[in-house]
Amino acid sequence: MNASARPLLPKGPYLLCDDTLRPELSLGEKAARLLAGGARILQLRMKRTPPREALAAAREVVAACHRAGALCLLNDRVDLALLSGADGVHVGDEDLPPEAARELLGPARLVGVTVRNAEGARAAQAAGADYVGVGPVFGTTTKQVPAPVLGVEGFAAVVRASPLPVVGIGGVALTNIAQVAAAGAWCAAVASDALLAPDIAEQVRRLSAAFDSGLRGASLAGSP
Ligand SMILES: Cc1ncc(COP(=O)(O)OP(=O)(O)O)c(N)n1
Ligand SMILES: Cc1nc(C(=O)O)sc1CCOP(=O)(O)O
Numbered sequence: 062m063n064a065s066a067r068p069l070l071p072k073g074p075y076l077l078c079d080d081t082l083r084p085e086l087s088l089g090e091k092a093a094r095l096l097a098g099g100a101r102i103l104q105l106r107m108k109r110t111p112p113r114e115a116l117a118a119a120r121e122v123v124a125a126c127h128r129a130g131a132l133c134l135l136n137d138r139v140d141l142a143l144l145s146g147a148d149g150v151h152v153g154d155e156d157l158p159p160e161a162a163r164e165l166l167g168p169a170r171l172v173g174v175t176v177r178n179a180e181g182a183r184a185a186q187a188a189g190a191d192y193v194g195v196g197p198v199f200g201t202t203t204k205q206v207p208a209p210v211l212g213v214e215g216f217a218a219v220v221r222a223s224p225l226p227v228v229g230i231g232g233v234a235l236t237n238i239a240q241v242a243a244a245g246a247w248c249a250a251v252a253s254d255a256l257l258a259p260d261i262a263e264q265v266r267r268l269s270a271a272f273d274s275g276l277r278g279a280s281l282a283g284s285p
C-alpha cells in the first residue's frame with residue numbers, strides 16, 4: 062500500500078456535517094457555512110437522509126469542499142464515498158470493517174475508524190486505518206454512545222498509546238476544544254457546537270483559534 066498517495070489529515074477542528082442537527086438547513090447549506098468559517102475537513106454524516114438524496118448531497122458537499130480546498134469524508138458509506146469522489150470514509154463497529162473499506166477505496170483515500178482504547182487503535186492500524194476517532198471525550202446529546210465518557214485524562218492516555226493520529230469526539234465545544242488539543246489530539250471532531258451556533262462560520266473560526274491556543278499551551282508546558 063502506498064500511504065504517500067493519501068492526503069494528510071489537516072490538524073485542527075474536524076467538522077461533522079450532520080443531517081440530524083438543524084434539519085431546517087440543507088446539508089449543502091450547512092457545509093457552505095462550515096467551509097465559510099475555514100473548515101479544512103468535513104465528515105458528511107447522514108443517518109436519516111434517503112439514499113438518492115444522500116448521493117446528491119454527497120456529490121454537492123464533496124464538490125464544495127474541494128472548491129474550498131478542504132477534505133470531505135463520508136460517515137459509514139463507502140459506496141457514497143466512491144460515487145461522490147470523497148477523500149475517504151469514517152467507519153465504526155456497525156459499519157463495514159476497515160479492511161473492507163480499504164479494499165474498496167484503495168490506497169489513495171483515507172480510512173478513519175472509531176475505537177475506545179489503545180488496543181483498538183493498534184488493531185485499527187493493522188487493519189489499514191489512517192486515523193482513529195476516540196470518544197466520547199465529554200458527554201454528548203448528539204448520539205447515544207455505547208461507551209463511557211473518557212474525560213480529558215482518559216483521552217490523553219489513549220492518545221499517548223495510539224500508533225495513529227487521534228481525532229477526539231463527543232461533546233467537544235468552544236469551552237473545551239483547547240483541552241482536547243493540549244491532550245495531543247490531531248483533530249477535534251465537533252458536531253452540535255458548530256451546527257447549533259447562531260453563526261456557524263464564526264463558531265468554526267473560534268473553534269480553530271481555540272484549538273491552536275490549546276496546541277500552543279501544550280508546547281509551552283513541554284518547554285524547559
Ligand atoms: C471522527 C469520528 N470518530 C468517531 C465517530 C463515530 O463513528 P461510529 O462509531 O461509526 O458512529 P456513527 O457516527 O456512525 O454514529 C465518527 N463519526 N467520527
Ligand atoms: C457521532 C459521535 N460519535 C461519538 C463517539 O464517541 O463515538 S460521539 C458523537 C457525537 C458527536 O457530536 P457532538 O460534537 O455534538 O457531541
Ligand SMILES: [Mg+2]
Pocket residue numbers: 136137151152153154155156
Ligand atoms: Mg458509523
